[in-house]
Amino acid sequence: MVGVAVEVEGLTKSFGSQNIWSDVTLTLPPGEISVLLGPSGTGKSVFLKSLVGLLKPERGSIVISDTDIVRCSESRLYDVRKLFGVLFQDGALFGSMDLFDNIAFPLREHTRKTEAEVRRIVLEKMDMVGLQGAERKLPGEISGGMRKRAGLARALVLDPEIILFDEPDSGLDPVRVAYLNQLIVDLNAQIDATFLIVTHDIGTARTVPDNLGLLYRKHLAMFGPREQLLTSQEPVVQQFLNGRREGPIGMSEEKDVAQVEAEMAALQARGGDRHNGVGPKGAVGGDAVPPQLDPSPGLPERRAQRRRQERVARMLHEFDPATADAIRASLPADLLAQADAGVLTPPAGGRHWATDSTQAIGVLPGPRDGR
Ligand SMILES: Nc1ncnc2c1ncn2[C@@H]1O[C@H](COP(=O)(O)OP(=O)(O)OP(=O)(O)O)[C@@H](O)[C@H]1O
Ligand SMILES: [Mg+2]
Numbered sequence: 499m500v501g502v503a504v505e506v507e508g509l510t511k512s513f514g515s516q517n518i519w520s521d522v523t524l525t526l527p528p529g530e531i532s533v534l535l536g537p538s539g540t541g542k543s544v545f546l547k548s549l550v551g552l553l554k555p556e557r558g559s560i561v562i563s564d565t566d567i568v569r570c571s572e573s574r575l576y577d578v579r580k581l582f583g584v585l586f587q588d589g590a591l592f593g594s595m596d597l598f599d600n601i602a603f604p605l606r607e608h609t610r611k612t613e614a615e616v617r618r619i620v621l622e623k624m625d626m627v628g629l630q631g632a633e634r635k636l637p638g639e640i641s642g643g644m645r646k647r648a649g650l651a652r653a654l655v656l657d658p659e660i661i662l663f664d665e666p667d668s669g670l671d672p673v674r675v676a677y678l679n680q681l682i683v684d685l686n687a688q689i690d691a692t693f694l695i696v697t698h699d700i701g702t703a704r705t706v707p708d709n710l711g712l713l714y715r716k717h718l719a720m721f722g723p724r725e726q727l728l729t730s731q732e733p734v735v736q737q738f739l740n741g742r743r744e745g746p747i748g749m750s751e752e753k754d755v756a757q758v759e760a761e762m763a764a765l766q767a768r769g770g771d772r773h774n775g776v777g778p779k780g781a782v783g784g785d786a787v788p789p790q791l792d793p794s795p796g797l798p799e800r801r802a803q804r805r806r807q808e809r810v811a812r813m814l815h816e817f818d819p820a821t822a823d824a825i826r827a828s829l830p831a832d833l834l835a836q837a838d839a840g841v842l843t844p845p846a847g848g849r850h851w852a853t854d855s856t857q858a859i860g861v862l863p864g865p866r867d868g869r
Pocket of ligand 1: 513518536537538539540541542543544545
């Protein structure tokens with residue numbers, strides 16, 4: 499099984515007169531892991547629900563396996579939905595059913611499998627997420643981390659080709675988050691499905707995905723290879739990835755320009771951010787792009803890894819020098835040689851694989867000396 503691409507173009511969603519976001523354009527590359535970030539209330543969950551067809555955007559398209567699910571028939575939508583596994587924010591388990599029955603639920607609802615087959619599949623998925631032996635537990639009797647993993651097992655039983663995770667790490671302690679992140683990477687290596695993770699966890703954003711995106715001011719401010727956001731000089735991207743107060747994002751509304759400029763100046767004077775190593779002159783330091791998590795020993799390599807390396811090698815010319823250097827550092831020698839020889843053509847259909855609309859949406863100018 500190979501994950502399928504999800505191609506989103508010009509997507510706009512409102513509830514009545516309240517616009518949530520406009521003109522969102524991106525492609526989730528097949529089998530790759532993407533993370534979507536954004537301040538609370540920017541419509542990340544609305545975006546995930548739109549991707550599975552639970553909400554209808556009023557403009558734009560979402561193409562999956564040659565079907566635009568914004569416009570297709572109900573019966574076609576029903577078929578496309580079967581490609582998805584969704585891990586909802588709270589695990590969304592039925593409180594009165596034990597874990598076995600919860601995880602078996604989609605199989606019993608959507609397939610005609612025998613109970614023996616259901617049992618085999620449920621136990622296999624429980625094993626994959628480390629829940630063996632917990633079949634008869636009720637959701638109320640287990641920890642939050644176990645509930646997340648049970649939700650994940652349930653999302654896996656129909657062998658999805660696209661998995662959406664809505665804040666899989668919320669409410670977990672840092673060690674459980676680390677285990678969950680490893681589990682996500684391991685699952686990706688085992689099933690090669692396309693993953694999209696919404697998270698507020700900076701560590702997850704920095705080490706798990708192939709691609710990172712940021713929803714901000716009702717737009718997709720940036721989406722692209724992880725190196726693009728991790729080396730970005732955009733104040734809003736830096737503020738988010740470093741989890742700091744200084745920057746354009748305020749508690750409940752946007753700050754005024756003078757305040758942001760004063761904060762950025764003070765931050766520069768202090769020597770910048772620890773995480774991304776942005777120093778007083780805006781130079782990017784060594785730990786800007788930490789290594790991505792590898793699958794656990796004994797597991798196969800992620801098949802998406804080579805596909806992704808080839809894709810980003812063909813995109814090198816699109817990025818500024820800091821991003822291009824970080825990407826180059828991640829490439830194997832053969833691809834690097836081809837990139838240097840200039841024999842790589844831009845990736846097919848690649849125009850949605852990196853977007854930077856930070857200027858178009860009026861993100862405030864940041865400290866750019868040293869560039
Ligand atoms: N079914 C709905 N009807 C009307 N408004 C809705 C509906 N669902 C979401 N909204 C509104 O859409 C906006 C975005 O909500 P959403 O839950 O997607 O935010 P979010 O980015 O996921 O936030 P958080 O990080 O806090 O989870 C909110 O203002 C919310 O009130
Ligand atoms: Mg949400």
